[in-house]
Structure formats: C-alpha cells, structure tokens
Amino acid sequence: RDSFGFANDKPASTFSHGGERGAHFVPREQKPALPLEVRVLPEQKALGGVIRRIQTSHRAFPLRDIAGLFLDNPASCLIRIEPLKDQQLPLFQCKICGLPALSEVELRNHVLAKHLPDFFDVEEVDCEAPSGVFNCVAKCGLSGELLGPPNHHSFNVKVQELLRTRYATLSEEAFRARIEMVRDAEVIEQWRQQCTKKKVYRRKDFVPPVSEAPAEGESSEPLPKAPPLSREAAEALFIREILPKQMSAVRHLVCTASVAMQTPSKPLFFAFKDALHRERRFPASLFFALRGAFRHRKLHLFRVNDAKGADFVMLRVPAALEPTSMVQTLKDVLAYIVEHPACTKQEMLTALGGDNETVRKELLVQLAWLIEKSHVIEFYNDVLSVPAEYPAFRTLQGGKQAGT
Secondary structure (H helix, E strand, C coil), rough: CCCCCCCCCCCCCCCCCCCCCCCCCECCCCCCCCEEEEEEEEEEEHHHHHHHHHHHHHCCCEHHHHHHHHCCCHHEEEEEEECCCCCCCCCCCECCCEEEEEEHHHHHHHHHHHHHCEEEEEEECCCCCCCCCCCCCEEEEECCCCEECCCCHHHHHHHHHHHHHHHCCCCHHHHHHCEECCCHHHHHHHHHCCCCEEEEEEEEECCCCCHHCCCCCCCCCCCCCCCCCHHHHHHCCCHHHHHHHHHEECEEEEEEEEHHHHCCCCCHHHHHHHHHHHHHCHHHHHHHHHHHHHHHHHCEEEECCCCCCCCCCCCCCCCCCCCCCCCCCHHHHHHHHHHHHEHHHHHHHHHHHCCCCHHHHHHHHHHHHHHHHHCCCCECCEEECCCCCCCCCCCCCCCCCCCC
C-alpha cells in the first residue's frame, strides 16, 4: 500500500493455457491517460500556518520537507485539474464537499448518498409492529442488517435504500444474490421490534405557509415543523428540488486530496493517485507553488552548499556582520561558526563554554541576537552557518525533520 493508504494496483499477469510448456507473459493493455493536467498545491490555511512558523522561528527550513508536510496530510493538500489545451472532457463537481466526477450520474449518486442529512433533519418515532404471519426474514449478507420478509412492502424499499446509500457500485442482481433468508423465530421477532421505531425526515429549510406564520406584533412562537416524510419521499423531494442545485459542470476544479481520492470515477482516482506518487518522488508542482507563495510574502529562498544544493527558506536575507566594536563573546561565537562551517549549536557551546553554565548562557544570548538579526543562519536541525552565496549545511544522523 502507498503512503496514502491506497492499495497499489499492479498489472495482472496473463498466461497462455495455464500449465503448458512455453507459457508466455502477456502484459495487460494499459488504458490511455485522461487528457488532464493534474497539479498538486498547498491548501491556503495550512500554507498560512507554515509561513507563520517560518516568520516566528527565525530558522531556515528545507522546501522538500515542507512539501512533505502537505503530502502527509491530504486535507492540507489541494488537487487542481483541467483539460489539456484543445481537449474536451466533461467534469462535474459537488458544490457541498467539492468531490469531482466524470459523469453526472456518478455525482448524482454521491450527492444523494452522502448529503441528504445536510438538508433534512432525521427523527425516530414510535409506530406499531407489523401484523400478519411471517415465516422468514431477509438478512443482508454484507452488513447483517435485517431487510424484512420478502412478502412485506418494506422489503423492496429497504433493498433500494441500501443500494443507493451503501452499495452504489453493486448491481441490484449482485446485491440480491447476497441476501440470506432466516427462518429463526427469534430473528423474525427481532425484526418486528425493530419496526416499532421508524425514521422520519423533515426538511431543514422549510418555510411555513403565510397563514401559519405569526402575525406582526404577536408573541413569537416556534414555527411549525416541516411535515414528516419517509426516506423514499424525502429522497424524491431531494432529487426534484435540491440535488440539481448542488452539482455543477466545470471546466476546471480544485478540491482537497482527501476529497479527490473519494471520487467514484475510477479514471480520475488513478490520475490523482499517480499525481500524488509523482509529487512524493519529486514535488515539482508543490515546489513551484511554494516558491511563489514564499516570494509573495517576501521570504528568502536559497540553496545550500552549491548551485545544485537543496532549497531552503527563511524569514529574511542573511547579512554578514563585520567583527568590529563587538563584545568578546559575540566575536567568539561568530569566529567559531566561520571556522567550523555547518557546526551545531551544541558543538559551539561545548567548544566555547565547556561546563561553565554562566558562559554557556551568555553564548546563547549572543547567538540568539545574531540569529534574530540574520547575521547567522540557524537551520531547523540546529546547524549553524554564516551568510554566503551557498551557506554550509549538513544533515545530522538521526536528526529531526523540519516541522517537528
């Protein structure tokens, strides 16, 4: 499984006449990629938190680790898709949660299955147990839920409800094949008792008729509730009056990675999955977006060690400090960092302060001033360096990751 918890789909192997000598491998035909541009971007609220961290810490952080923070949290990572130039591809998006789909039918099924509670309040009310003689009761082989006797009017209603809300990917024939018939008297009685409670649905945005609304100047009383509806009636009302307004046909769309990976459209799912895998190998799309955002906020971007070194970001451009008119401790700190490129804070304290706590505290005070004024670069892992075209940096064995 990949780092997002999704199963890796490897091509199935196909062989000629199993067991025959000379069987040969036939690779499965690959489906053509969708004519889409898929970009991975940072979510704005999460990006704002990262920028504030950089601004307040006075430390330098690696762009690759920052990109990893977004990829590790699909809710903080956006996916933007649009057809390639001169290409046409139908795209649909749920206005409620942002879920993308390639067909209107897929999106309709999603909105109906997931968002009915956004528009209807659900209440449980008492009712009478079914009368009559029942020899068996149907049980869903997938969920274990009792569906009712096949000769009771509620059976088909329950089957259709489960197909729409839980098993939309199954055909009705496949679902009915998993239904079991139970003849146990206790189970039949359990179903009877289960039927003494039923759910009714009331529309949330119900507006009572003018005749029922309190007149101006009268004491305000609670407005009358919407009339109770069965699940079937609520769905019919939802499909007729609400659902069409919650879907949109779009040219391009943006949604979080966590929402995108729930798409019912398999081609879209694999396109998103491939894009996220590419970003994990090298986050080119995220790098481009992060660089633009950091430059916009006047943060300083630089490379370490040489022109091909890793990208880092910090609050401001570091400025060299001439060692004149300084207190001796300040000179000692600066001189040590110059003579020992990419040293750590602990190495500097040990070399200059030894076990003398008073001296070590003064060294830390002077170092904090140098870092705050950007005369010394402090990396996220406590490595220290002086300003240069390519400041010295090293990764520490077992060191902490950026953002930890």
